[in-house]
Amino acid sequence: MAAETEAQGLTFHPMDQFKVGPLFGDALSAFSITNVTLWMAIAVLCVIVLFVLGTAKRSVVPGRMQSIAELAYGFVYKMVEDVTGHDGVKYFPYIFTLFVFIAFSNFLGLLPGAFTTTSHVAVTAVMAVMVFLFVTILGFAKNGLHFLGLFWVSSAPLALRPILAVIELISYFVRPVSHSIRLAGNMMAGHAVIKVFAAFAPLVLFSAVGYAVTPLSILAIVAMYALEILVAFIQAYVFTILTCVYLRDALHPGH
Amino acid sequence: MANTTTTATDVAEGTAEAVGHAADAAGHAAESAGMPQLDFSTFPNQIFWLLVTLVVLYFILAKIALPRLAGILADRQGRITSDLEMAQKLKDQAQEAEKAYQQALIDARSEAGKIVSAARAEIQADLDKATAKADAEIAARAAESAKRIDEIRAGAVASVSEVAKDTAEAIVAALGGKADAKSVAAAVAARMKG
């Protein structure tokens, strides 16, 4: 914002792309149709196209769409099975839903002019808290008070254990915070950086320095965009695998 | 942001600018929050639509897509397994056929050997028979020839002693003696022996 005056005529609004607003009218209530609604609906549509229409033929030799759907299925299934073990497989649909939603939101958010739903802490925090509550309740339901063994590190010296227990307890409650902020922060950061570079791009219209700055900033946008494509997938993967790790802790708190 | 594009040339102006910015930022925050992520008025809306989306997604995936995908993958796995089994079966059959073929080949070979050795034995027998016959014929002919030679020889010997006796009698007679036939024959026989 301060840069606004330094570079003549350039306007920096890196955060404007994250604005939530109603699509029709001005009133914003909990149920009004907003750009959040629009882009979540597009994500759902994409999921339907890929996972329902794409697999409609049920062909033994898969086409392109079916290959991708199978790849995603196999990828998440193997992740759940590897991390949580065999008894975690029955929570696979929930984890797959999270993965698909995050992945599609991240990728759709990369379309120029799109709104990234996962860049909002409100969205990611709800998912992280859902995971946190689910895992905590499941842990107590499955293991009873043994679940508290998660905080009592039995391999440490006895004197250290209470201190470790406090640390473990804090880190346990920080989980939903880092879980949600990581995803939202990554998405927000990348998009904001692209926007900042994009704001430098029209400098050529105002000053001679622009002949050097404009190509550089366009190059930087391309590079950041490539990185963001990677990050979009990795953050979906990380969110999902951390969910699996938390689930494993709930199912087998011993280790 | 309705701020102007004045360039800060001196400290006073710069300060004024910064203050203006601070005020601006506050104004911005008031109308749509400086950071849209922290605009709490949009939270209920986002959370509501997120929950709707997640529930819809869950039902689409859990009720339609995932069972279908699991079915497809299981189908393929089954297909692959049955195909592999079929291939194994066919391979076994082929191996059996090859074994039978090899067996037949060995049988045929031994049969052929048998036939060859039988033929050889037959030919040998024929040959032996022919040889024996030829030998016998040769022996008979040889014997006949020997007999004839003997006869000829005996005839010759007889003629020789005849001639000798005659010659001796003639010589003795010419010499004026009376040849005793008996003693001449004995002398000739004695000489012939020597």
Next chain:
Amino acid sequence: MEIAAAAALGKFIGAGLACIGMGGSAMGVGNVAGNFLAGALRNPSAAAGQTATLFIGIAFAEALGIFSFLVALLLMFAV
């Protein structure tokens, strides 16, 4: 007015300082990835099974950088 100017000044300086944290997280991520690579080159057959751990480690290290970025953003736009 003077106080508001000082606050704006402090805000921007603070945001800049908060960005130092990103460097720490960068070192952390580099450390994780580098050590993973070193281990993976020693025993490539075991590397494939540990990629999930790699990503978890990177995610934990990166989260702190994201926190500092968040602090910078909060100072810039929300305070």
